[in-house]
Amino acid sequence: MNLSDFKLESQRTxxxxxxxxxGKERQDIVVVSADLSTSVKTSLFAEEFPERHFNVxxxxxxxxxISAGLAACGKTVFASTFAxxxxxxVYDQIRQSIAYPKLPVNIIATHAGITVGGDGAxxxxxxxxxxxxxxxxxxxxxxxxxxxxxxxxxxxxxxxxPAYVRMGRANVPTITSDKGKFKIGKATVLRDGEDVSxxxxxxxxxxxxxxxxxxxxxxxxxxxxxxxxxxPLDHKTVIKxxxxxxxxxxxxxxxxxxxxxxxxxxxxxxTAHVPxxxxxxxxxxxxxxxxDELMEEYGLTPENIVEAAHDVxxxxxx
Amino acid sequence: MAVYDxxxxxxxxxxxxLIRRHVxxxxxxxxxxxxxxxxxxxxxxxxxxxxxxNIDPKKPKWEDRDRxxxxxxxxxxAWYAALAERGFFSVKDLDTLRKLGSKLQGHPDMKVCPxxxxxxxxxxxxxxxxxxxxxxxxxxxxxxxxxxxVGDGEMDCGQTWExxxxxxxxxxxxxxAIVDRNMLQLDGPTAQIMSIEPxxxxxxxxxxxxxxxxxxxxxxxxxxxxxxKDVKGKPNVIIAHTVKGKGVxxxxxxxxxxxxxPSKEEYEQAMKELGGEP
Ligand SMILES: Cc1ncc(C[n+]2csc(CCOP(=O)(O)OP(=O)(O)O)c2C)c(N)n1
Numbered sequence: 001m002n003l004s005d006f007k008l009e010s011q012r013t014x015x016x017x018x019x020x021x022x023g024k025e026r027q028d029i030v031v032v033s034a035d036l037s038t039s040v041k042t043s044l045f046a047e048e049f050p051e052r053h054f055n056v057x058x059x060x061x062x063x064x065x066i067s068a069g070l071a072a073c074g075k076t077v078f079a080s081t082f083a084x085x086x087x088x089x090v091y092d093q094i095r096q097s098i099a100y101p102k103l104p105v106n107i108i109a110t111h112a113g114i115t116v117g118g119d120g121a122x123x124x125x126x127x128x129x130x131x132x133x134x135x136x137x138x139x140x141x142x143x144x145x146x147x148x149x150x151x152x153x154x155x156x157x158x159x160x161x162p163a164y165v166r167m168g169r170a171n172v173p174t175i176t177s178d179k180g181k182f183k184i185g186k187a188t189v190l191r192d193g194e195d196v197s198x199x200x201x202x203x204x205x206x207x208x209x210x211x212x213x214x215x216x217x218x219x220x221x222x223x224x225x226x227x228x229x230x231x232p233l234d235h236k237t238v239i240k241x242x243x244x245x246x247x248x249x250x251x252x253x254x255x256x257x258x259x260x261x262x263x264x265x266x267x268x269x270x271t272a273h274v275p276x277x278x279x280x281x282x283x284x285x286x287x288x289x290x291x292d293e294l295m296e297e298y299g300l301t302p303e304n305i306v307e308a309a310h311d312v313x314x315x316x317x318x
Numbered sequence: 319m320a321v322y323d324x325x326x327x328x329x330x331x332x333x334x335x336l337i338r339r340h341v342x343x344x345x346x347x348x349x350x351x352x353x354x355x356x357x358x359x360x361x362x363x364x365x366x367x368x369x370x371x372n373i374d375p376k377k378p379k380w381e382d383r384d385r386x387x388x389x390x391x392x393x394x395x396a397w398y399a400a401l402a403e404r405g406f407f408s409v410k411d412l413d414t415l416r417k418l419g420s421k422l423q424g425h426p427d428m429k430v431c432p433x434x435x436x437x438x439x440x441x442x443x444x445x446x447x448x449x450x451x452x453x454x455x456x457x458x459x460x461x462x463x464x465x466x467x468v469g470d471g472e473m474d475c476g477q478t479w480e481x482x483x484x485x486x487x488x489x490x491x492x493x494x495a496i497v498d499r500n501m502l503q504l505d506g507p508t509a510q511i512m513s514i515e516p517x518x519x520x521x522x523x524x525x526x527x528x529x530x531x532x533x534x535x536x537x538x539x540x541x542x543x544x545x546x547k548d549v550k551g552k553p554n555v556i557i558a559h560t561v562k563g564k565g566v567x568x569x570x571x572x573x574x575x576x577x578x579x580p581s582k583e584e585y586e587q588a589m590k591e592l593g594g595e596p
Contacts, residue, residue: 035471035504035511039577043505055505057474057512058441089440118350118416120424122391122439289418297418 001213006173006206009146012110014178015167016041018153019078023049029157030070032056032079034063040080040110064090067105068097076157077105083112083166084125091131098162099135106156107132107164113253114281114298115170115203115291124286130258132164133231139163139184140231142252142260144205145174148228151182159184166202168253170291173206176226187234189241193223196309197241197248201227201260204251204279204300211251211305222309230260235267242272247312249277251305253295256280275315277308320541326369330536333403334364338565339589339596340399340412346585348416351424354575356396358500358533358560359388359467365539366465367400375405378432384462385451387436389444390469390498391425392577397434398422406433409596442475444468445495449481452490452553463547467496471503473514479524485553486525494546495526495555498533500562504576521555533558566591 022029023045033055037043046053056063060081067077079086086109087094098105109128116124132140141156141163143149149167156163163184175190190205191212200208205226212222223245225237242248248268250261261278268274281298295301337360345351363386367373371384388397395415402409407421414420421430425439436447448466455462472478485493497517505511514520521528527549531538539558546554562576563569566588569580580588589595 033505035474037505039504055511057508058471058503059474059476059512061476085440118348118424120416120439121427122425122437287418288416288420288422288424293418 001210003173003206003210006175008171009174010171011143011146011149011167012041014146014150015108015153016044018150019045020048022154022157023052026076028074028076030054030075030077032063032067032070032077034058034060034081034085036081039082040108042078042080060085060090061093064093065097068101068103071103071105072101078108079105080108080110082123083109083128084123087128087131088125095135099137102137102161104160105162107162108153109164109166111169112166113168113202114286114294115168115253117169117291117294118288120288121285126255126281126286127257128166129230129254129260133258133263137162138231139229140166141184141229142166142202143228144200144202144226145172145176147174147178148176148182150178151180152228155182155184168203172203175206175209185229185232185234187229187237188226189223189237190226191222191224193221194245195220195222195247196313197223197225197245198251198305198309199225199227199238199241199248199264200251201230202253204253207300207302207305208251210302211309214302214306215309220309220313227260230263233263233267235271238264238267239271242268242274246316247275249279249305249308249312251279251300253300254280255283257283275312277312279304279308320537322537322540327536330364330368333368334360335592336403336596337364337396337399339592339594341395342566342580342585342588342592343596344395344399344412344415345579347413348579350416350579351395352392352577353395353580354502354562354569354572355390355393355469355498355500357564357566357569358562359393359396359498360564361534361536361539362467362496362498362558363396363400365536365543367404369540370543372462375433378406382460382462385435385448385464387438387444387448387464387466388426389438389466390441390472391438391444394426397426398431401433441469441472442477445478445481446484448493448495449485449488449490452485452493453488455492456490463492463494465494465496467498469503470497470499470501470508470514473497473517474512482521482524482526489551490553491550493553494543495553497555497557498560499557500560502562502571502573502576506573518557525552527552527554528557529554530557530559533560534564
């Protein structure tokens with residue numbers, strides 16, 4: 001199995017498709033952009049429903065609090081920009097005007113992580129999941145591919161509260177389908193296995209699948225879990241995987257500091273002690289480069305996951 | 319109007335043309351980047367680096383140097399090209415823009431690039447940093463001047479106006495802001511995305527000395543920059559009217575070249591118009 005065996009699709013295209021469908025079905029759907037509507041593809045919604053799209057210019061704080069005002073008056077809001085500007089820059093506006101009053105504002109963040117590529121560290125936020133996860137009332141979703149993005153957008157539109165949906169800039173391998181309903185807070189077992197569990201989120205889920213097929217050649221049977229909801233965490237599926245396979249590797253395109261892996265580690269510390277290893281970006285800022293090169297530079301390849309799995313298995317029973 | 323030596327003006331014009339050729343080449347080689355907002359800023363950056371700024375490329379951290387911040391950090395190809403041509407680092411390094419390990423990051427990184435005074439890229443923060451530098455100069459009784467170039471899109475950012483208010487409140491007259499008024503931002507014309515007019519009146523209301531110039535005319539740029547140093551008691555802003563993508567016919571006024579690198583054909587066409595490879 002290779003990355004090239006999969007179809008590569010744009011998460012942004014699917015998010016915009018879901019958004020336009022929602023716009024047709026529901027009058028309460030409104031969208032706020034901040035001078036990146038062409039990049040995050042809310043421009044497609046704006047073409048169809050100009051009266052329900054507000055572009056506030058380069059003013060993300062304003063964007064978040066305007067979204068809160070709209071939501072407080074019964075609108076279901078989608079506020080979309082790059083992850084760097086939709087979290088760090090506006091943390092307090094999200095905290096005070098959206099999360100605290102638990103308003104239905106969906107923050108749809110694109111261009112997250114190092115796969116942004118050439119723009120470099122200013123744009124490659126690697127700590128957005130940590131920020132959003134720390135907020136009470138916030139739901140955090142990191143879809144694995146384009147079809148899952150489509151389903152997640154439909155799900156957050158129906159959810160009465162704030163949600164953060166994270167996606168990257170690059171096209172990602174399609175490993176799920178757009179059929180069926182996305183269940184917030186429910187992880188999906190994509191491949192069963194007994195020797196080790198590979199828990200991935202976002203683009204790392206496809207890397208986990210590739211790692212599992214390499215491990216199979218090493219006579220190791222790996223379970224692969226798509227942990228697309230980071231918060232609330234699916235404790236049941238995680239604990240079950242740890243107990244049944246006896247070892248866990250997590251993989252995320254995010255800093256290992258307070259990322260998905262640390263949440264899984266905390267969960268297991270309190271419930272099921274098993275050897276564990278986190279694959280993710282170390283405690284550093286990113287840099288400019290080609291996205292595939294950066295994935296190698298920061299240790300986010302299937303081979304890195306395989307290596308982590310061997311390490312975990314070697315520590316079993318010690 | 320001040321009269322400048324013809325040879326000086328010729329020299330600056332030649333430099334501007336050279337910087338433009340670098341910008342097009344660099345973004346083409348990188349395969350990404352922001353040519354439009356780099357090209358509109360060229361004359362102001364050239365005037366600063368080749369005539370106005372009191373700097374020493376051999377001592378980029380010299381304490382008494384004038385400071386320049388490119389708040390609209392995405393325009394850094396023009397800044398990098400000027401720094402290289404001024405001797406802060408090798409012109410050859412320009413080919414490494416946006417490559418893994420390069421000091422020429424997609425947005426300026428002050429830790430790794432000599433001559434870069436502030437790490438920018440998230441819009442709207444450079445003017446506040448400039449206020450800080452101007453205040454530090456006053457505390458240290460230093461005579462250096464701080465210049466900050468901001469985009470007209472950055473006028474949308476609340477923080478721009480927080481900085482504007484603070485600069486006049488603290489009477490920092492050792493600070494000059496230059497607005498690259500190229501009429502476009504990322505999604506389209508500023509007038510359509512977020513109205514910022516009457517821009518000069520806004521700055522005046524915030525207590526700034528305001529001058530409007532043609533941002534591609536060296537005589538006007540030099541005069542305004544020199545004058546701005548003599549204004550006492552308040553900060554200065556120069557609204558430089560420019561054309562996004564200036565110098566390359568198909569990039570001029572084109573929103574599409576905000577954040578898109580020229581293809582091979584476009585690169586060749588641009589080089590023909592600009593007079594050949596740098
Ligand atoms: C806080 C923030 N939001 C969004 C962006 C994405 N972005 C990059 S450039 C740009 C438009 C910039 O317009 P302007 O300042 O006028 O620059 P110019 O047109 O001169 O290139 C935007 C929205 C950003 N860099 N920072």
